[in-house]
Amino acid sequence: MDRLSYSPTELLICTAARLMEDRTTAFIGTGVPMLAAALAQRMHAPNLIPVFEFGGTGAILKRLPRAVGESRTFYRAIAASGICDIIETAQRGFIEYGFLGGAQIDPYGNLNSTVIGGTHDRPSVRLPGSGGGNDVGSHCWRTIILMQHEKRRFVQKVDFVTTPGYLTGPGAREAAGLPPGTGPYRVVTSLAVLGFHPETKRMMLLRLQPGVTVEQVKESTGFELLIAEHLEENEPPTAEELRILREEVDPERLYI
Amino acid sequence: MRVLESGMGELLQPYSMVEFREWNFTQKPKGFQDKRMTEQEAIARFVHDGDYVGTELYGTVRCPMSLAREIVRQGKKNLRAVGQGVLELDLWVAAGLISAMDITYHGLEIHGVSSVLRRAAESGRLKLVEWSNGAIAWRMKAAAMGVPFLPIKSMLGTDTFRYSAAKVAECPFTGEKVCLVPALVLDVGLIHVHRADCYGNAQIDGISGFAFEMARASKRLIISAEEIVDTEEIRRYPDRTIIPYYLVDAVVHAPFGSHPGEMAYLYERDEQHMREFLEASRTEEGMQEYLHTYVYGVRNHEEYLDRIGRDRLAELRRAVLGR
Numbered sequence: 001m002d003r004l005s006y007s008p009t010e011l012l013i014c015t016a017a018r019l020m021e022d023r024t025t026a027f028i029g030t031g032v033p034m035l036a037a038a039l040a041q042r043m044h045a046p047n048l049i050p051v052f053e054f055g056g057t058g059a060i061l062k063r064l065p066r067a068v069g070e071s072r073t074f075y076r077a078i079a080a081s082g083i084c085d086i087i088e089t090a091q092r093g094f095i096e097y098g099f100l101g102g103a104q105i106d107p108y109g110n111l112n113s114t115v116i117g118g119t120h121d122r123p124s125v126r127l128p129g130s131g132g133g134n135d136v137g138s139h140c141w142r143t144i145i146l147m148q149h150e151k152r153r154f155v156q157k158v159d160f161v162t163t164p165g166y167l168t169g170p171g172a173r174e175a176a177g178l179p180p181g182t183g184p185y186r187v188v189t190s191l192a193v194l195g196f197h198p199e200t201k202r203m204m205l206l207r208l209q210p211g212v213t214v215e216q217v218k219e220s221t222g223f224e225l226l227i228a229e230h231l232e233e234n235e236p237p238t239a240e241e242l243r244i245l246r247e248e249v250d251p252e253r254l255y256i
Numbered sequence: 257m258r259v260l261e262s263g264m265g266e267l268l269q270p271y272s273m274v275e276f277r278e279w280n281f282t283q284k285p286k287g288f289q290d291k292r293m294t295e296q297e298a299i300a301r302f303v304h305d306g307d308y309v310g311t312e313l314y315g316t317v318r319c320p321m322s323l324a325r326e327i328v329r330q331g332k333k334n335l336r337a338v339g340q341g342v343l344e345l346d347l348w349v350a351a352g353l354i355s356a357m358d359i360t361y362h363g364l365e366i367h368g369v370s371s372v373l374r375r376a377a378e379s380g381r382l383k384l385v386e387w388s389n390g391a392i393a394w395r396m397k398a399a400a401m402g403v404p405f406l407p408i409k410s411m412l413g414t415d416t417f418r419y420s421a422a423k424v425a426e427c428p429f430t431g432e433k434v435c436l437v438p439a440l441v442l443d444v445g446l447i448h449v450h451r452a453d454c455y456g457n458a459q460i461d462g463i464s465g466f467a468f469e470m471a472r473a474s475k476r477l478i479i480s481a482e483e484i485v486d487t488e489e490i491r492r493y494p495d496r497t498i499i500p501y502y503l504v505d506a507v508v509h510a511p512f513g514s515h516p517g518e519m520a521y522l523y524e525r526d527e528q529h530m531r532e533f534l535e536a537s538r539t540e541e542g543m544q545e546y547l548h549t550y551v552y553g554v555r556n557h558e559e560y561l562d563r564i565g566r567d568r569l570a571e572l573r574r575a576v577l578g579r
Contacts, residue, residue: 030365053389054313055463063577066527067342067365069317071520074463075577082464084397087390091409110414114386118378120419126377128363128370131340134388135410161415176413177424177433254366 006237008148008190009256010245011209013039014237016099016146016188025049026097027090027136030068031255032146033099037061038249039241051095053132055081064250068132087132090139093179098140103127104158105147107202107223108172109165109184111137112158120160130162137163138178142185149189154221166201192217193234197226204228210236257428259436263420265385268336268356269308271441273404279475284502290454291507292484295326295557298506302476305333307443310396310474313465315342316365316517316525320448320480322510322557328353329551338392338440343517343533346372347551349382350543356383358440360392364534371537386419387411387437393466395440400472407434445474447499448513450522452481453489456504459496462520471499480510482522512561512569524575529564 006014009032016036020026022045028037037050038061049058052065056074065072074080089095102111113133117124137143147153165184167173174180183201187194193207204226205217210233218225237245250256285291293301303309309327311320324344327335328351335353339345341362348354350372362373376382387395390410398406411417412424412435423436447467452458458479460467471477479499484507490497516533518525536546554560561569 052463054317054465066525067314067316069313069340069463069465070518070525071317071462071577074520076579080463082468083389083393083466084469087393087410091390114415115377120415121383122380123378126369126374128361128373129359129384129386130388130416131361131363132389134414134416135390138388138410138412161413163416164413167413173413177409177435178412179409 004236004239004242006242007256010242011237012146012188012190013245013256014241015193015209015234016144017043019144019186019188020045020048020097023047024096025051025094026099027051027053027095027140028099029101029132029136031101034061034065035245035249035255036099038064039245042244042248043241051086051089053086054083055086057081057086064252064254066254087135087139090135095140096142098136098143100133100136100143100145100163101147102133102145102163104153104155105145105187106155106158106165108167108169109145109187109196109203110158110161110167111145111163111165112160114160114162116159133163137165139182141182143183144185145187147187147189149191149217149220151220151222154223156223166196170199170201191220202226205231207231208233210234258426259423260426260433261424263417263422265419265421266383267421267438268358268385269440269442271439273402273439276399276441277402283475285505286502288455288501291456291504292454293506293508295322295508295510298478298508299323299326299330302478302505303327303332303444306335308336309444309446310338310442310470311344311446312467312470314340315344315346316530318448318465318514318519319344319517320446320513321515321517322513322560323446323478323480323508324348325551325560328547338442340389346370346537347547349373349376351547354382356385358387358392359384360387360389367530367534372543375540385421386416388416391420391422391437392440393469395437396466396469396473398437398439399441400469403439405436405438407436409434411435440473442470442474444476444478445470446478447471448480448510449499450481450519451483451485451489452479452507453485453487454507455487455501456499456507457487457490457497457501458499458504459490459493460498464498468498471503476505477503478506478508479504480508480513482511482513482519484509510557513557515564521579522576523572526568526572
């Protein structure tokens, strides 16, 4: 059988979509999470409730949103409210999953999307800032982080903690006053799926993407990774997933 | 209440809830008066140099872009701003109107980081105080509630907190740590809506972002509306009124007021113009040229729409997703 060809972004989207469960609420940010949610809705999770920070709840993701407040985020939705309602819903513990991205991540899943290099007042690179990222990472039960897997992004220490992961390690979230039982759950990249060790809260390699070796993952990570005892390989995207993604989810090719 | 930690960011808009009460009691227009005026008049009368200004929602979605451009045209100086900024903040920062900003997100979503913000922040020209989206919205909610702060559970443990003007305190009831965010009382709020009557009763279709909170947190409020309707229309569907007239100081009729952004159920965003803007904004010269073409080079919103082209605008109406 021919191997299907797909891009790293398509692989990332398909892997993230498989993590989205039916009958759950998922806080969706701009970019890959939107595509993953749209794909999951059409595959295994018709009852997935996508939640967008400016007020869209339970949209049918017919056309791909390009921004988290667009009318595409509340097309045939069950509710169109406002930002306070949505973030308060997360704050009172209702929302299972939060999907996030970032420019840098550290071993505890802390994310930076604010500044790189220099000082805060005079950075080498100024990024957009928290947006809803900090809120999602603070309140959702399980955050799933979607990243490009590069050494300069997977760093020992992020230049700025925009969004809390496990902060400095076990117990640190709770000590800071963040809700107990919350935190990063998975990191999905085009090389691997990673999780966090239940005791040390350090990032751990759980699964490899098709054809990727442990060495490749290590080489693309700027800190020491824990490796799960039994490493499995993800199934590659299916023809059906790729067809839906290309023909129905993003026919305008905004992302893929 | 014991304060455990303080963010080192500056409180850009010091406030007094006693004064805000006084303002709401004495300065807000309670009589039914026709407040319709042009962008020029509204900005000239209600936005002053040095003001703290906010826009809602953000640059590509139901944003008061005709008002934002008029502020640039009139060259208001030394403004401080808050917003979930995309284009509107890019315009203001590029035109050199902003000295400091309560920032939560200033970028271009799928199109990535803002070149304008990068130039201003990386050269140290722009003072930035960090917040999360929730924190900013709740700061306005506190002002809307008439209380000086709100306890929230965002920002704890992060640099976002350390570079904010928030505080961490021990909850006097449960003992848990809470982040306290100060009320945000804006000098001027700018909100674009689907319809309003001449008095300022305003309705929004679709998500309401933080319009409810910002309208109630603003000392002066300018509404721009796609459509001016008869008050009878408002009275027929009062449940849809998010902003009642007594919060409003000026009403501006601005069809396509969100362009190049979108307006739910009315028109799509102008992706072609967005790309033109992105390309232009990559360099300081390109950005200044953009401002000359689309802001300084037109006298008002009507002329701006002519420059965009009526055919294009009609296309954007046809492309709308519908219900």
